[in-house]
Amino acid sequence: MTFEEKLQQFAELAVKVGANVQKGQTLLINTTTDTVEFTRMVVKKAYEAGAARVTVNFSDGEIDRALFDHADVEEFEKYPRWIAEQRDELIERQGALLWIDAADPDLLTGVSVSKLSAQQKAAGKALANYRDAVMNDKIAWSIIAVPSASWAKKVFPDLPETEQVPALWDAIFKTVRIGEGSAVENWSQHLVALHTRADLLNDKRYAKLHYTAPGTDLTVELPAKHIWQTGSSRTPQNTEFVANMPTEEVFTLPSKYGVEGFVSNTKPLVFQGNIIDDFKLTFEKGVIVKAEAGVGHDLLQEMISADEGSKYIGEIALVPHESPISASNILYYNTLFDENASNHIAVGAAYPTCFEGGSELTEEEMDMNGINTSITHEDFMIGSGDMDIDGILPDGTVEPLFRKGSWAF
Template sequence: MDERVRRHAEILVEFSAEVERGDMVQIHAPKEAEDLVVALYEQLGEVGARPTTHWRLGPASRAYSLAMDAEDYVTKEHALAEMEETDVVFLIIGGGNPYETTDVPPSKSQAAGRANKPILEERLDKRWVITTHPTAAGAQEAEMSTAAYETLVYDAMDKDWQAQYEHQAQMVEILDDAEEVRIVSGEETDLTMSVAGMRGANDYGKQNMPAGEAFTSPVPDSVEGTVRFDKPLLRQGNEIVDAYLEFEGGEVVDFEAAKNEDVLEGILDTDEGARRLGELGIGMNRDIDRFTYNMLFDEKMGDTVHLAVGAAIEECVPGGMEFNDSAVHVDMIVDMSEDSYIEVDGDVVQRDGAFRFEE
């Protein structure tokens, strides 16, 4: 086994999830990530934890979705009961055909998301980590050789996370004290939002691996303006290209996409909260320097901002503040490397990807 796989598992168990003796652990993974699952079992055995594995099979999910009626989707009570008894969840992505569910109607994906919401909410109360296992399929999506893609993945994860935390803490402090944030990029993105009273958060490897962002949740009804997401998004096996959203009073009032606009519409129609922003994230991991079609990586990339329609992030919303509730949380990316800036309370804190504290 590649020693980098063992190191990956060690980081996940010891640093990210801080697994303890007796912890009940769920691992959700594609078959292509078998080596990482084996390495995780080795690490978990040394700790004395108790793991179970759920293999994620794209063709099986597709077959089930196509056979189901949308109105028959209900919460899987046995899955909810298992999650209630779980301490730690590892979610591994990578491998397989990312377009496997392209022909699943958006109405069924929406119904599945609503039915799964109680399980998702329960999982978010656990120690959970989402990560990537590099595969030939992932390399193909990134238009890289398999060896080069593996190097990108492992370099982005095996790093000095304390130093990364301190670097990002500078942006988190700015967000913590902020009243209003403005995002400007090119001719079509000019978006303002209030973050007054919200908390900034530092993603340094405890829930995402790789990590590398500062983020917060906007005040739901405060978002105004337009945004063009110039990086594509893979959702439900479909590539959404050049998505454009217009906000008034915090809600999406107009939208378009150059490709798969119906999928974007399906996301926005999931529920009332899906037409509001739940997250503003600022990518700060400089070891991720290219787009790969893997949102876990791409949203952390330096010189980017991502905005998520749907559910807000609990740690960012103090008690007494309005929480945007939704069954979805869908991130979309704006390239901030050229003709762009982030303004906080009238002061530019990033221009063309460079932060003022980096100057």
């Protein structure tokens, strides 16, 4: 398969499986100027699939950085109203949203934490309706990534400059199952396998999970009505979409107040264009009571202080250590990829769809049922080949769930 053929398959995959654009539907694409050629392919594929209109928002890394370098902190407290209104209209029209990521992991390194924090809080408030739509699968949405020169250099610093972007393209194609046969058919089979694993966990009805590994001893209580899900979801119109491509996880929500112990990261977290690494979180009755980081300590404190819900966990996800992304031994410095190489958890908002009837609950009812709400949802990686996980049944029976980073059944 030629490089051009792989690109065409990737564009088709993003349209037909990721966002799953329907005839007569509008599609909004958010991306960067690094992706222009590929984005043009995606737009054409979307129109071929019957899209009524495709709108593309391009951003540029240097322009974004200039804003943070020169604007006053007060400017970041004013989130642009048109961005929220554009997404609100997309939701109203039952459109689809596609992110094509190519961001530099170090884009905002050195920017004051106060500016990053102000923007996070302002965006969280302004995009509340959009966040609700995404967290409750009210619209089809998907995130994919393509290489930029700056990102490829971060991932492959030891390669000659001319080989860095091609190497990242090759790695990405493998993670999204492009290279042999039909990528769309490959994904159909992959999603069946993930659904089978989620069904097994839903049949188990574990009351708690207990994680142990170097730097980690964490017990997570699960609500009685929890639901294990995969990266495949459905809109109210019954349109299936895949939010993250690649995806290797099955995930659910914890009981907000039922997390005890401590956990350490095993891969860097890229947050707000900065890296947070070598960190450890300690929990008591669900809340983070201590947070330490060797890299990005101040930013970690801001991340878990964005609002009250940022101090709690909203998601736990299981990914075997031998997943294709983990087996590649590549550190992507991009959560879209790195989270699919490792068991991970997310501080902040839970997906209400991981709770029976959760999408119909008010915020107060969600709290009563142990479902966390927040403007934050940040995944970080905790898995390794040394991690064991036990599943604890309601009667106290303990079963091996993971051993040495792999499924025990």
